[in-house]
Amino acid sequence: MNYNIAVISGDGIGPEIVAEAKKVLGKIEVKYGHKFNYTEVLMGGISIDVHGVPLTEEALSTAKESDSVLLGAVGGDVGNSKWYGVAPNLRPEAGLLALRKGLSLFANIRPAYLYQELKSACPLKDEVIGDGFDMVIMRELTGGIYFGERKTEEVNGIIKATDILTYDDEEIRRIAIRGFDIAMKRRKKVTSVDKANVLDSSRLWRKVVTEVARDYKEVELEHMLVDNCAMQLVKNPRQFDVILTENMFGDILSDEASMITGSIGMLSSASLGKTKQGMYEPSHGSAPDIAGKNLANPIATILSAAMMLRYSFDLDEEAGAIESAVIQVLKDGYRTVDIMSDGFSKVGTCEMGDLIADRI
Amino acid sequence: MNYNIAVISGDGIGPEIVAEAKKVLGKIEVKYGHKFNYTEVLMGGISIDVHGVPLTEEALSTAKESDSVLLGAVGGDVGNSKWYGVAPNLRPEAGLLALRKGLSLFANIRPAYLYQELKSACPLKDEVIGDGFDMVIMRELTGGIYFGERKTEEVNGIIKATDILTYDDEEIRRIAIRGFDIAMKRRKKVTSVDKANVLDSSRLWRKVVTEVARDYKEVELEHMLVDNCAMQLVKNPRQFDVILTENMFGDILSDEASMITGSIGMLSSASLGKTKQGMYEPSHGSAPDIAGKNLANPIATILSAAMMLRYSFDLDEEAGAIESAVIQVLKDGYRTVDIMSDGFSKVGTCEMGDLIADRI
Ligand SMILES: CC(C)[C@H](C(=O)O)[C@@H](O)C(=O)O
Numbered sequence: 001m002n003y004n005i006a007v008i009s010g011d012g013i014g015p016e017i018v019a020e021a022k023k024v025l026g027k028i029e030v031k032y033g034h035k036f037n038y039t040e041v042l043m044g045g046i047s048i049d050v051h052g053v054p055l056t057e058e059a060l061s062t063a064k065e066s067d068s069v070l071l072g073a074v075g076g077d078v079g080n081s082k083w084y085g086v087a088p089n090l091r092p093e094a095g096l097l098a099l100r101k102g103l104s105l106f107a108n109i110r111p112a113y114l115y116q117e118l119k120s121a122c123p124l125k126d127e128v129i130g131d132g133f134d135m136v137i138m139r140e141l142t143g144g145i146y147f148g149e150r151k152t153e154e155v156n157g158i159i160k161a162t163d164i165l166t167y168d169d170e171e172i173r174r175i176a177i178r179g180f181d182i183a184m185k186r187r188k189k190v191t192s193v194d195k196a197n198v199l200d201s202s203r204l205w206r207k208v209v210t211e212v213a214r215d216y217k218e219v220e221l222e223h224m225l226v227d228n229c230a231m232q233l234v235k236n237p238r239q240f241d242v243i244l245t246e247n248m249f250g251d252i253l254s255d256e257a258s259m260i261t262g263s264i265g266m267l268s269s270a271s272l273g274k275t276k277q278g279m280y281e282p283s284h285g286s287a288p289d290i291a292g293k294n295l296a297n298p299i300a301t302i303l304s305a306a307m308m309l310r311y312s313f314d315l316d317e318e319a320g321a322i323e324s325a326v327i328q329v330l331k332d333g334y335r336t337v338d339i340m341s342d343g344f345s346k347v348g349t350c351e352m353g354d355l356i357a358d359r360i
Numbered sequence: 361m362n363y364n365i366a367v368i369s370g371d372g373i374g375p376e377i378v379a380e381a382k383k384v385l386g387k388i389e390v391k392y393g394h395k396f397n398y399t400e401v402l403m404g405g406i407s408i409d410v411h412g413v414p415l416t417e418e419a420l421s422t423a424k425e426s427d428s429v430l431l432g433a434v435g436g437d438v439g440n441s442k443w444y445g446v447a448p449n450l451r452p453e454a455g456l457l458a459l460r461k462g463l464s465l466f467a468n469i470r471p472a473y474l475y476q477e478l479k480s481a482c483p484l485k486d487e488v489i490g491d492g493f494d495m496v497i498m499r500e501l502t503g504g505i506y507f508g509e510r511k512t513e514e515v516n517g518i519i520k521a522t523d524i525l526t527y528d529d530e531e532i533r534r535i536a537i538r539g540f541d542i543a544m545k546r547r548k549k550v551t552s553v554d555k556a557n558v559l560d561s562s563r564l565w566r567k568v569v570t571e572v573a574r575d576y577k578e579v580e581l582e583h584m585l586v587d588n589c590a591m592q593l594v595k596n597p598r599q600f601d602v603i604l605t606e607n608m609f610g611d612i613l614s615d616e617a618s619m620i621t622g623s624i625g626m627l628s629s630a631s632l633g634k635t636k637q638g639m640y641e642p643s644h645g646s647a648p649d650i651a652g653k654n655l656a657n658p659i660a661t662i663l664s665a666a667m668m669l670r671y672s673f674d675l676d677e678e679a680g681a682i683e684s685a686v687i688q689v690l691k692d693g694y695r696t697v698d699i700m701s702d703g704f705s706k707v708g709t710c711e712m713g714d715l716i717a718d719r720i
């Protein structure tokens with residue numbers, strides 16, 4: 001089959017890690033007889049450099065017309081780079097937000113699990129880790145305070161800045177359904193996270209999620225306050241299967257959860273909408289400090305490509321082949337510097353890509 | 361000297377732990393010749409039971425007229441208790457929010473540090489802990505999305521819920537000044553946490569904090585995005601001295617930070633305003649599951665009483681006496697169940713209070 005992939009290499013380590021994902025996809029093409037057509041799309045800092053805006057209309061159209069989007073990383077050091085002296089809507093991240101909204105990718109899926117092979121990189125004690133943990137954060141991605149109106153105004157010498165957090169029941173319902181669907185394929189537990197003791201939007205969230213749960217009798221639903229969830233992730237990450245939450249809480253909790261695994265360089269993510277189209281990217285950022293040095297771990301991007309095969313193209317076997325190749329490389333003792341420990345072989349970005357491709 | 365203290369025993373384990381704090385304060389009275397006059401004020405669930413509202417006007421007045429407020433804990437299991445079937449403004453937590461606002465307690469100070477004696481309770485690996493960590497979360501407490509307008513409305517069959525997040529420069533400036541003042545007495549580093557790549561309120565936050573920093577040339581100021589901060593707390597808590605942040609982010613991050621110490625039963629907090637008056641309470645909650653069983657750890661409340669002596673009454677020596685007594689009891693090998701480990705003597709709430717009082 002033929003698939004059209006919009007590729008956003010982006011900024012920082014983006015181009016290096018995307019190159020390795022394409023290398024691995026190349027092996028999939030040969031082995032399984034598919035054809036992946038790539039169209040490079042500029043977004044973020046590089047688009048600002050070339051076009052003066054983080055995402056052009058044309059770039060958005062190209063992404064829209066593609067079967068899926070593969071993204072490296074976007075942005076630089078906030079406040080310390082040439083891209084941040086401009087209006088917020090012209091900064092790199094604005095491109096990412098516009099793309100999420102433009103493609104209606106309301107469901108962001110971030111798995112966070114402990115690789116037994118990388119247990120030593122986990123910051124938690126062995127007693128806390130137990131026999132490992134494996135959760136998915138299902139984050140709403142096109143609503144909430146990220147996309148509400150905002151303004152800053154000066155009245156009588158006082159400067160006042162306002163951001164608006166809104167959710168409607170339809171927005172909550174569609175992400176909740178996704179959360180329960182995923183839970184059905186996993187350990188059948190949903191932890192819905194909100195701040196219902198303070199926010200109206202959270203009370204609506206809780207109400208709608210409770211309604212949706214009625215259609216999933218087999219799934220256990222638990223409600224948890226966001227502050228408590230931030231604690232429980234550290235205290236006992238094993239209790240979680242699917243964490244279902246709104247945009248801003250999901251931003252914070254998914255980063256906390258990925259750091260708890262100790263190997264954020266391994267974690268992929270998918271952003272999905274109503275159709276088969278999706279955007280796939282590593283959970284980590286653009287790491288400008290190590291860009292261009294062949295140091296970045298390409299595995300999160302390679303696993304994001306695997307997610308793309310599974311969710312957008314229904315190529316389960318091919319996705320599995322990539323995932324097995326990654327595990328095999330870890331078993332064979334290869335590590336990039338971020339997950340390196342004594343007794344293993346240190347390799348660079350490019351070598352890691354080769355090693356994984358070789359095992360497909 | 362004579363001091364008038366409004367005491368809010370509150371719900372769950374509240375009454376038990378407050379009783380132990382009063383026991384310890386009793387020893388201070390005798391030893392240093394002070395007089396503490398207590399007025400019990402109803403707030404939270406117990407006030408709902410008695411008065412039908414979580415905080416009466418009269419209770420608020422009593423608190424206002426006091427020299428300081430000592431609080432145990434408020435609320436029950438959200439969604440599982442008799443106090444939650446009512447309108448949000450009638451629930452236990454609404455009393456707490458009304459009290460914070462009514463007393464203008466805009467600065468919430470939550471220390472999070474690792475007790476060397478309790479290292480084994482810390483969920484982080486020894487390599488991450490290193491020689492320990494010691495930070496203070498300075499959380500804005502009377503602004504932001506906690507106190508903005510909110511509404512839920514149905515229009516054409518769609519239910520829409522909205523919460524508004526607002527900050528003005530004055531609100532940010534006064535909490536920032538508190539943050540830098542505290543940093544001057546500590547290791548002279550402020551990490552200001554925001555989401556400036558998305559929110560207008562965060563951009564104003566960053567701007568004002570940067571301005572305030574100019575008056576504190578000795579203090580190092582660093583800006584950090586909230587998602588990154590949630591990661592860094594797990595990755596390397598030693599990097600933090602003072603974390604300065606807005607209300608909702610502070611709620612999440614302070615809970616994460618206290619869980620990282622592994623001994624949330626030990627952590628006190630202070631909420632301060634412009635005057636010497638303050639409200640002092642443990643960082644943990646009301647733990648309804650263990651209420652009335654003589655199991656709760658009273659140390660966080662006892663240390664909150666010490667903070668009260670120091671910040672509201674300028675009784676540094678007396679505060680120090682309580683803090684030393686707590687350390688001594690730990691050194692002597694006594695532990696409540698939440699911090700118990702092999703080889704120590706397990707004691708209940710009441711015995712722990714006695715042991716600390718004995719050492720003053
Ligand atoms: C870059 C930023 C706007 C973005 C977000 O907050 O959503 C990032 O942190 C993420 O989680 O993908």
Ligand SMILES: CC(C)[C@H](C(=O)O)[C@@H](O)C(=O)O
Pocket residue numbers: 197198227435453456457611
């Ligand atoms: C009870 C609740 C409203 C409160 C808050 O969110 O501020 C609590 O979590 C806290 O941190 O003191």
